[in-house]
Structures are given as structure tokens and as C-alpha cells.
Amino acid sequence: MDPSALRPETLAVHAGHHPDTAFGAVAPPLVTTSTYLHGAPGERGYGRTTNPTWEALEELVAAFEGGAAAVAMASGMAAISAVLELVPPGGRVVAASNGYSGTRVLLRHLAATGRVSVALVPVEDTAAVAGALAPGADLLCLETISNPLLTVCDLPACIAAARGTGARVMVDNTLATPLGVHPLDLGADVVVHSLTKYVGGHSDLIAGCAVVRETALAERLRFVRQEVGGIPGQLEAWLALRGARTMVLRVERQTANAAELARRLEGHPEVIRVHHPGLASHPQHALAAGLLRGGACALVAVEVRGGAERADAVCEAAQLWAHTTSLGGVESMMERRSRYDVDAEVCSPGLIRLSAGVEHVDDLHADLLRALELTAHLAPGPAAPPR
Numbered sequence: 001m002d003p004s005a006l007r008p009e010t011l012a013v014h015a016g017h018h019p020d021t022a023f024g025a026v027a028p029p030l031v032t033t034s035t036y037l038h039g040a041p042g043e044r045g046y047g048r049t050t051n052p053t054w055e056a057l058e059e060l061v062a063a064f065e066g067g068a069a070a071v072a073m074a075s076g077m078a079a080i081s082a083v084l085e086l087v088p089p090g091g092r093v094v095a096a097s098n099g100y101s102g103t104r105v106l107l108r109h110l111a112a113t114g115r116v117s118v119a120l121v122p123v124e125d126t127a128a129v130a131g132a133l134a135p136g137a138d139l140l141c142l143e144t145i146s147n148p149l150l151t152v153c154d155l156p157a158c159i160a161a162a163r164g165t166g167a168r169v170m171v172d173n174t175l176a177t178p179l180g181v182h183p184l185d186l187g188a189d190v191v192v193h194s195l196t197k198y199v200g201g202h203s204d205l206i207a208g209c210a211v212v213r214e215t216a217l218a219e220r221l222r223f224v225r226q227e228v229g230g231i232p233g234q235l236e237a238w239l240a241l242r243g244a245r246t247m248v249l250r251v252e253r254q255t256a257n258a259a260e261l262a263r264r265l266e267g268h269p270e271v272i273r274v275h276h277p278g279l280a281s282h283p284q285h286a287l288a289a290g291l292l293r294g295g296a297c298a299l300v301a302v303e304v305r306g307g308a309e310r311a312d313a314v315c316e317a318a319q320l321w322a323h324t325t326s327l328g329g330v331e332s333m334m335e336r337r338s339r340y341d342v343d344a345e346v347c348s349p350g351l352i353r354l355s356a357g358v359e360h361v362d363d364l365h366a367d368l369l370r371a372l373e374l375t376a377h378l379a380p381g382p383a384a385p386p387r
């Protein structure tokens with residue numbers, strides 16, 4: 001059946017699902033092997049080249065993103081590195097100044113070692129993006145939704161700015177998920193995901209992938225994967241595939257929970273500001289409504305009164321919210337992002353990033369209210385004025 005005719009709910013269950021001819025197993029097998037017999041069907045050769053479990057995952061993720069092919073990688077960062085590997089020596093990379101901390105750290109490293117030159121630009125400013133691209137850039141790195149401020153990138157405008165400049169466009173779609181938007185349909189060349197987050201969804205694996213519009217690019221990324229060696233674990237690929245089958249259900253609940261929590265927390269006297277694209281107060285609310293299915297994402301960023309000390313205390317006081325880094329799991333998670341220097345550059349000291357899980361929203365809300373109440377003594381003085 002033509003995958004492009006199917007909706008994500010159906011693809012999630014059926015893409016990459018082939019009948020098992022050996023045993024008739026309904027669930028796809030976890031194939032653990034370092035090598036394949038010469039002459040065996042598929043002629044896979046060596047285990048660093050490919051694996052049937054990776055292939056099933058790749059089929060599903062490619063179908064999710066409407067891409068021609070996907071290349072599974074060891075992690076989201078391995079996928080991003082593989083795309084950067086294709087930039088020629090001394091090439092020029094333009095990237096979002098509010099992008100994922102790991103990507104910014106890697107780009108700085110590559111710039112410091114002279115591998116490439118890097119311009120970090122605010123992607124909200126399309127003119128700035130176009131200006132930075134003009135002198136012969138090789139790659140534009142965008143993120144559909146930034147982390148931790150949840151700025152929404154005007155993908156159509158930024159991709160249009162890159163068109164005709166010769167720059168390849170990579171979009172990190174981890175936070176938006178393939179449910180939110182398909183950047184390849186908007187003209188991006190490659191979409192990367194940390195499968196660790198919403199696709200895996202259970203906080204039990206690290207994996208990534210790159211999805212491309214043209215198969216020739218997939219071949220180049222497979223070459224990098226094979227020769228640099230950033231291959232996904234077989235078990236991780238199997239877990240990611242298993243997780244992906246329920247991604248739609250999870251992400252829908254997580255997105256609804258985040259939107260509801262954002263609404264309930266905005267205006268709370270202990271909260272200075274709530275960042276969430278579903279709120280009318282969000283600077284790109286209208287853009288998000290047009291670009292993202294459901295107009296929102298499953299994260300909320302909350303600035304609490306009392307700065308870093310209060311924010312840490314809130315994270316410690318909450319009982320249902322795991323105090324941890326990362327996001328996208330079925331369990332709700334929270335963290336003060338300014339604990340990382342690279343994020344302190346872009347967010348205020350008291351900003352807590354909430355990753356909504358699939359729990360009941362009333363329980364999550366009550367836990368946050370309790371944590372705010374228990375820590376109120378850390379933020380003396382007048383409460384924030386009602387918005």
C-alpha cells in the first residue's frame with residue numbers, strides 16, 4: 001500500500017511491519033548479529049552496514065516524516081554530526097542561535113577547531129537568516145521548536161531564504177515530532193530526530209535518525225554511519241520501533257496535557273511567565289497555529305518567582321514530576337535549564353522546562369501547585385501581578 005495515502009495513526013502500526021516468514025511472529029523480531037552469511041537473502045554483509053531491525057525502524061520513521069528514506073543512528077547527536085560531516089572542510093554553517101544546547105556546543109567545537117565556520121542567528125528574524133546565508137553557506141540548521149524557550153521557527157520563510165543559495169537545509173524536528181509538521185514537505189533536505197525523546201517515548205533508549213527527501217542523500221549518510229561507525233544498537237532500534245507504534249497516542253495526550261497546564265499556570269501569582277506556543281501570549285502563537293498540527297507542543301517553560309534557588313526547590317518538591325534532564329517520555333519531567341551554562345545564555349535563571357507525560361492532567365497540576373506552595377518562602381515580596 002502507498003504509505004503517503006495513510007494517516008500517521010495507521011502508519012505507526014503498519015509501516016516497517018513485514019510478515020515473519022520463519023515463525024509467523026506478529027511482532028517484528030529483534031535481530032542481533034554482527035555479520036550475515038554470504039549468499040543469504042538481502043546480502044547485508046557486515047553488521048555495521050545495516051540490520052533488519054534498523055531497516056524496520058527506518059521504514060516507519062521515513063513514513064512518519066513523508067521522506068524517501070531514513071537512516072537510523074546511534075543518537076540524535078550522531079544524526080546531526082553525520083549531516084555536518086557532509087559540509088566540506090572550511091564550509092559555512094548557519095544555525096539557530098537558540099538551538100538545542102548539544103548542537104550549539106558541537107558547532108562551537110567545529111568552529112574552534114577550524115573544521116567549519118559557524119554563524120548563529122536568531123531564526124525569528126528571517127532577514128538575519130537570509131543575510132547570514134548570502135555569502136555561500138553550505139548548511140542551514142533549523143529547529144521547528146526551540147529548546148527551552150519553545151520559539152517556533154518560521155520554516156517556510158527560512159527554507160525560502162535558503163533556496164537558490166546552494167545551502168542544504170536540516171531541520172531538527174524532535175520537539176515538534178513528525179505529528180506536528182513535515183519539514184521535508186516544506187522543502188527541507190533532511191530532518192533529524194532524537195528518537196530518544198517522543199518517538200522512543202519511554203526514557204529507556206538513546207537513538208536518532210536522519211530522514212531525507214532524496215535517496216542520494218541517504219546513501220551519503222549511510223556511508224558516514226558505516227565508516228564513522230555511529231550505528232544504533234540493535235536493542236535500541238527495536239525499542240524505538242516498539243515505542244513508535246504508540247507515538248501518536250502518547251504525543252496527543254502529552255500535547256493536550258502541556259496545553260492545559262500552560263493555560264492553568266499562566267496568571268498564577270508565583271509564575272512570572274509561561275512559554276508555550278498554544279498560548280495567545282506566545283510571540284509565535286499565530287505562526288504555530290498555522291504550522292503545527294494542533295498548534296502546540298508537549299513542553300511548557302515556566303519562569304517562577306525567586307530565581308534559580310526557587311526553581312530548584314520546586315523541582316525537588318514535586319513528587320510526580322521526575323527531576324531530570326531530557327524530555328518526551330511517558331513520565332512527566334522537569335528541570336531548571338539555567339543549570340547548564342549553554343542554556344543560561346538563552347533563558348532566565350528561574351526557568352523550569354516541563355515535559356508533560358501521559359498522566360492525568362489534574363494530578364500533574366495539583367503536584368505543581370503543591371510544589372509552588374511549599375517553596376513560596378524562597379520568593380518573598382509581592383507576587384507577580386495577574387496577567
Ligand SMILES: *Cc1c(COP(=O)(O)O)cnc(C)c1O
Binds near residue numbers: 206
Ligand atoms: C535530545 C535532543 C537532541 C540530541 O539527541 P540525543 O538522542 O540525546 O543525542 C537533539 N535535538 C533536540 C531538539 C533534542 O531535544
